[in-house]
Amino acid sequence: MTRPGGFPQRNPAALLAAAAVAGLVLCAVACAPRPDAATRLSLWEQMDPAQQAVLARQLTEFERLHPGVTVETNHFETDKLRTQFQTAGLAGAGPDLVYGPSDQVGPFSIMGLILPLEGLVDPDTLKLFVEAARPGLSGHVYALADQVGNHLTLVYNKALVHEPATDTDLWLRQAKELTRDLDGDGRIDRYGIVMNLTEPFWLVPWLGGFGGWVMDEQGRPTLDTPAQTQALEFMRSIAQSGVIPPNCDYPLMDTLFKQGAAAYAVNGPWSWQSYRDAGIDVGLAVLPRISQSGLYPTPMTAALGYSMSVHVPPARRALVLELLTFLTSARKVAEVSRSLGALPSRIDVAAWPDIAGNAMLHTSWEQLRRGRPMPIVPEMRVIWDVMRTAYQQVLGGAMSPQQAPAWMQAQAVRKIEELRL
Amino acid sequence: MTRNRTALLFLLPALLVLVAVVAWPFAYNIGLSFTNLGLYTIKDGASFVGLRQYARIFREPELWNYLLRTVVWTAVNVFFHVTIGVTLALLLNKPYRGRGIYRALLILPWALPQYIAALSWRGMFNYRYGAVNLLLGKLGVPAVPWFGNEVAAFLAPTITNIWLGFPFMMVVALGGLQSIPQELYEAAELDGAGRWWRLRTITLPLLRPVLLPAVILGTIWTFNNLNVIWLVTNQGEPGDKTHILVTYVYKAAFNYYRYGYAAAFSVLIFFILMGLTWVSYRRSQRPTWA
Amino acid sequence: MSLRALRWHVLSVVLCLVTVYPVMQIFTISLRPSDTLYTTSLDPIPRGATFAAYRVMLLQRPFLLWMRNSLLVALATALLGVSLASTAAYALSRFRLPGKGAWLFAVLMTQMFPATMLLLPLYLLMRKVGLVNTLGGVVLAYTATALPFCIWTMKGYYDTIPRSLEEAALIDGMNELQAFRRVTLPLSAPALVITALFSFMAGWAEFIVARVLIVSRDIYTLPLGLESLASTFQTEWANYAAGSLLVAVPVVVLFLLLSRFLVGGLTLGGVKG
Numbered sequence: 001m002t003r004p005g006g007f008p009q010r011n012p013a014a015l016l017a018a019a020a021v022a023g024l025v026l027c028a029v030a031c032a033p034r035p036d037a038a039t040r041l042s043l044w045e046q047m048d049p050a051q052q053a054v055l056a057r058q059l060t061e062f063e064r065l066h067p068g069v070t071v072e073t074n075h076f077e078t079d080k081l082r083t084q085f086q087t088a089g090l091a092g093a094g095p096d097l098v099y100g101p102s103d104q105v106g107p108f109s110i111m112g113l114i115l116p117l118e119g120l121v122d123p124d125t126l127k128l129f130v131e132a133a134r135p136g137l138s139g140h141v142y143a144l145a146d147q148v149g150n151h152l153t154l155v156y157n158k159a160l161v162h163e164p165a166t167d168t169d170l171w172l173r174q175a176k177e178l179t180r181d182l183d184g185d186g187r188i189d190r191y192g193i194v195m196n197l198t199e200p201f202w203l204v205p206w207l208g209g210f211g212g213w214v215m216d217e218q219g220r221p222t223l224d225t226p227a228q229t230q231a232l233e234f235m236r237s238i239a240q241s242g243v244i245p246p247n248c249d250y251p252l253m254d255t256l257f258k259q260g261a262a263a264y265a266v267n268g269p270w271s272w273q274s275y276r277d278a279g280i281d282v283g284l285a286v287l288p289r290i291s292q293s294g295l296y297p298t299p300m301t302a303a304l305g306y307s308m309s310v311h312v313p314p315a316r317r318a319l320v321l322e323l324l325t326f327l328t329s330a331r332k333v334a335e336v337s338r339s340l341g342a343l344p345s346r347i348d349v350a351a352w353p354d355i356a357g358n359a360m361l362h363t364s365w366e367q368l369r370r371g372r373p374m375p376i377v378p379e380m381r382v383i384w385d386v387m388r389t390a391y392q393q394v395l396g397g398a399m400s401p402q403q404a405p406a407w408m409q410a411q412a413v414r415k416i417e418e419l420r421l
Numbered sequence: 422m423t424r425n426r427t428a429l430l431f432l433l434p435a436l437l438v439l440v441a442v443v444a445w446p447f448a449y450n451i452g453l454s455f456t457n458l459g460l461y462t463i464k465d466g467a468s469f470v471g472l473r474q475y476a477r478i479f480r481e482p483e484l485w486n487y488l489l490r491t492v493v494w495t496a497v498n499v500f501f502h503v504t505i506g507v508t509l510a511l512l513l514n515k516p517y518r519g520r521g522i523y524r525a526l527l528i529l530p531w532a533l534p535q536y537i538a539a540l541s542w543r544g545m546f547n548y549r550y551g552a553v554n555l556l557l558g559k560l561g562v563p564a565v566p567w568f569g570n571e572v573a574a575f576l577a578p579t580i581t582n583i584w585l586g587f588p589f590m591m592v593v594a595l596g597g598l599q600s601i602p603q604e605l606y607e608a609a610e611l612d613g614a615g616r617w618w619r620l621r622t623i624t625l626p627l628l629r630p631v632l633l634p635a636v637i638l639g640t641i642w643t644f645n646n647l648n649v650i651w652l653v654t655n656q657g658e659p660g661d662k663t664h665i666l667v668t669y670v671y672k673a674a675f676n677y678y679r680y681g682y683a684a685a686f687s688v689l690i691f692f693i694l695m696g697l698t699w700v701s702y703r704r705s706q707r708p709t710w711a
Numbered sequence: 712m713s714l715r716a717l718r719w720h721v722l723s724v725v726l727c728l729v730t731v732y733p734v735m736q737i738f739t740i741s742l743r744p745s746d747t748l749y750t751t752s753l754d755p756i757p758r759g760a761t762f763a764a765y766r767v768m769l770l771q772r773p774f775l776l777w778m779r780n781s782l783l784v785a786l787a788t789a790l791l792g793v794s795l796a797s798t799a800a801y802a803l804s805r806f807r808l809p810g811k812g813a814w815l816f817a818v819l820m821t822q823m824f825p826a827t828m829l830l831l832p833l834y835l836l837m838r839k840v841g842l843v844n845t846l847g848g849v850v851l852a853y854t855a856t857a858l859p860f861c862i863w864t865m866k867g868y869y870d871t872i873p874r875s876l877e878e879a880a881l882i883d884g885m886n887e888l889q890a891f892r893r894v895t896l897p898l899s900a901p902a903l904v905i906t907a908l909f910s911f912m913a914g915w916a917e918f919i920v921a922r923v924l925i926v927s928r929d930i931y932t933l934p935l936g937l938e939s940l941a942s943t944f945q946t947e948w949a950n951y952a953a954g955s956l957l958v959a960v961p962v963v964v965l966f967l968l969l970s971r972f973l974v975g976g977l978t979l980g981g982v983k984g
């Protein structure tokens with residue numbers, strides 16, 4: 001019987017045996033235990049590439065000042081950082097320091113994965129940080145930030161917009177004029193505004209601008225308010241007016257603005273430099289005051305900072321603490337601020353002449369002033385999920401802005417209850 | 422009984438690996454499903470709550486939607502994977518020049534990292550700028566709002582996953598075609614049998630034993646496939662309406678920290694799969710399996 | 712060229728175009744000078760196209776280190792997968808074991824549990840035996856993932872080989888192991904290829920388990936290395952795309968090498984019956 005395919009007359013069993021042995025040998029080689037230096041510190045972060053470069057420089061300096069100590073960094077995307085840290089922390093492992101947005105502090109501290117810092121850091125130093133830069137719960141401080149902000153701001157292309165609008169009616173009129181079909185093929189080539197229509201982070205400023213907010217002082221959701229309806233109606237009307245590309249999400253917003261195909265964008269400090277690098281003459285302005293309510297939109301503000309893991313062995317704690325205070329020292333905070341255009345977390349640094357005199361930072365500061373801090377309690381995640389669903393459904397036409405708030409509130413209350421089960 | 426001992430010797434190494442890696446995590450999860458491990462109980466320790474998590478699962482309003490969607494997702498994907506894979510294998514099995522290149526190109530979806538392939542497809546489904554709508558436009562079909570409504574948002578990851586999955590079936594089918602003795606075809610041709618007859622009576626039945634593992638396991642993998650839907654619909658757009666069972670479990674565990682609940686849900690998924698597989702396994706029993 | 716062959720060529724070309732188009736998209740992303748994920752035009756070659764991303768990936772990032780680690784892991788998985796599965800499947804195909812159907816089904820069952828919830832206990836387990844943060848631990852996990860499919864496929868293939876061939880060998884004085892080596896294995900080349908390729912892939916492009924088990928950057932595998940380029944909003948898309956295409960190259964090469972044994976062209980000598 002002939003069958004197609006097969007080995008020529010060679011001994012395949014010898015090959016198989018060799019394969020098994022080789023596999024085991026490779027395994028053994030790969031299993032070589034790693035030297036666990038007592039002086040090897042680890043840091044997990046979610047920084048953008050620009051900040052990673054700054055961090056690398058800072059760590060080199062730290063290693064120079066402490067011979068025999070190495071700091072290893074691992075980079076993760078923000079959400080993966082949270083899940084990874086959770087998994088590792090629950091298993092009793094993980095990095096010594098973790099860097100991320102202040103809202104990760106809530107769940108981490110409740111799960112008992114990070115240490116309170118107010119007993120470890122000198123109180124006089126702590127006082128130098130703005131309140132947002134030392135996020136915490138129940139009276140404890142769980143992270144020290146090297147920058148504050150993370151706030152959505154009005155970004156515009158100076159080649160297309162000469163005078164940014166100061167109120168929303170004007171803004172939308174400008175946007176309509178700028179939305180054009182440039183080559184006459186029947187499809188719009190330039191949009192007035194690009195904004196993320198899928199993430200509720202972009203809805204929240206308008207919610208605050210109509211007088212509402214996501215939760216109250218006790219952390220209970222306050223989603224069923226007239227302000228919520230108004231904010232949703234506002235977003236829906238912009239989305240339907242044609243000045244924003246349909247289903248605009250973050251990558252699309254980014255692409256269009258970088259190509260000069262959008263006049264205005266609403267985006268945060270992490271993106272501004274990349275727009276400049278793409279060759280756009282970037283201008284910043286405060287989000288325009290809402291004509292209907294007379295209030296300014298209130299984007300959420302947060303801080304990005306370092307927390308210390310609860311699993312750091314006592315022998316290493318002093319050194320890890322030193323790294324933390326080094327990375328949040330005045331000089332380092334200033335370096336971050338200058339290199340990234342981020343707002344400094346310390347008031348002493350904010351007073352330095354070159355920082356205080358920076359025009360772009362000034363606009364950023366003006367927007368931050370009008371923002372509201374992002375709640376860091378774990379319930380916020382539930383609220384985000386609930387708002388995301390409603391936001392997408394309202395913009396998609398599946399839910400009305402009148403029905404959505406009650407739906408959101410009911411869902412949020414139920415799911416928050418489930419967190420405690 | 423040296424024969425049985427020999428048999429066990431052959432079997433043991435593989436079994437050891439499987440037991441070592443899978444058995445304990447499995448048992449851990451079963452144990453976890455009886456506790457209330459969650460955000461507020463992690464620090465001070467969770468407590469035993471019996472079947473409460475399971476009871477809660479059955480009170481989840483969307484449970485049946487998730488299950489239905491998972492079944493449809495699995496059935497559609499596996500159907501197209503097998504059909505396309507077998508067709509291509511038959512095509513590539515014929516001797517003609519240049520088929521080596523075609524084979525190399527057709528294996529690319531399997532060779533590429535899933536993450537960027539899924540994101541690239543998500544971009545292609547973009548309403549205004551995506552290649553899919555632009556192509557449809559050239560054919561005179563109006564643009565589809567892929568992530569704007571529930572059905573289209575389900576089709577998008579399905580199409581993506583079909584693209585990602587057919588090369589695997591193609592390779593398995595190619596290998597399976599080699600197990601069919603040439604004499605059978607020669608004899609059939611001599612008897613004057615046509616191509617379709619040969620395909621239906623010789624090829625497909627003899628392809629079954631080799632294809633069956635791929636189909637069964639393909640079904641299991643597709644059922645539990647988290648990545649593609651998560652990435653293409655960006656976590657369940659629009660508005661959580663594209664969740665299947667496993668994406669919901671992921672959300673419960675990692676977004677809401679409900680570890681006990683997620684463990685119970687996973688155990689349930691396991692039993693559902695086991696039931697479905699058992700039924701189809703029994704129905705496919707042939708003498709060669711005994 | 713005959714009309715028949717022309718038909719096959721046309722069909723193949725069309726199917727290849729459909730399959731390759733998304734890959735072209737990724738290639739286009741890798742050529743774009745600014746890191747943008749979406750296109751606004753259908754041009755395969757973007758404005759200002761540059762191969763800078765490939766240069767960066769190969770020279771400025773530890774891409775070759777990642778590749779070395781991935782090759783180590785994938786090859787080890789392939790070798791272990793082939794050797795363990797081919798023997799286990801032989802036992803399940805040829806011997807009358809008590810509860811054989813149950814063994815087969817049990818092997819299958821290991822795949823049914825959603826991977827998400829297995830990660831944490833897997834991590835705890837690996838920590839306990841000291842294999843966390845080693846490539847060996849990862850190989851072990853990948854082998855366990857690949858084995859069910861490999862065992863079932865090999866068994867299915869063995870079932871198409873008549874037992875009479877081995878019995879003839881046994882009558883000639885060989886023992887089981889020799890019969891396996893000299894008779895069965897050579898005839899199972901296509902299945903071995905599938906098993907090898909599949910196990911290799913199980914170890915090459917896997918990300919989730921590697922992410923949990925590996926922490927030290929010097930043992931990052933390729934998927935982990937690529938992931939380290941991703942940030943929430945500012946991913947280095949050009950580099951990422953370039954890296955992804957480079958990751959696909961060894962797989963295609965391996966497939967071309969192995970497909971000789973997968974498809975016809977070589978007939979077996981000496982086994983006529």
